[in-house]
Amino acid sequence: AQSVTQLGSHVSVSEGALVLLRCNYSSSVPPYLFWYVQYPNQGLQLLLKYTSAATLVKGINGFEAEFKKSETSFHLTKPSAHMSDAAEYFCAVGQTGFQKLVFGTGTRLLVSP
């Protein structure tokens, strides 16, 4: 079975600071990994995805994530936080051949001026 663990239900940063949101996965087969963002009262929007092509994945809005098989991690980073980045972020894992994703519990990013 696949699972995702997101460490920290809330992360607070100052505007301009580094953003680091942690995601560890469990999968018995090579996974596909995703980060989604959810703004208040909206659905989930894809930030980026890992599909085994490259371990460093760049997404929208300046976010990127690095797949580390040895650490079973897929942490999300952004060099400089912006106020508009305040939202809930979800990591998800899927596997080839199955059209199903398993989501983590989410991390709420708070950005202060």
Place this chain on the structure above:
Amino acid sequence: EAGVAQSPRYKIIEKRQSVAFWCNPISGHATLYWYQQILGQGPKLLIQFQNNGVVDDSQLPKDRFSAERLKGVDSTLKIQPAKLEDSAVYLCASSNNRSYNEQFFGPGTRLTVL
């Protein structure tokens, strides 16, 4: 292209009442999903359709929840009767089966059961 459409956006009902949610996926997307997102949690898959057939409904509380996708396009999720613990956001998503499981989400329906 148009995104996933859902209605209504908000619904307030009393316990033991029934409610239905509607979803229209992105045109051409064969796979449709319904998720339940309880406050403070990640989305939990309720049911997955491939065209008009059910692929996975293992986490659907079948004594009170039902879903259908007639003609393999839009879908309806129903709760009857509703319980207090059904208060959540119900998200619909669709996938074209060609994008490494990438799913496109609608805005969701926020259900409050009083």
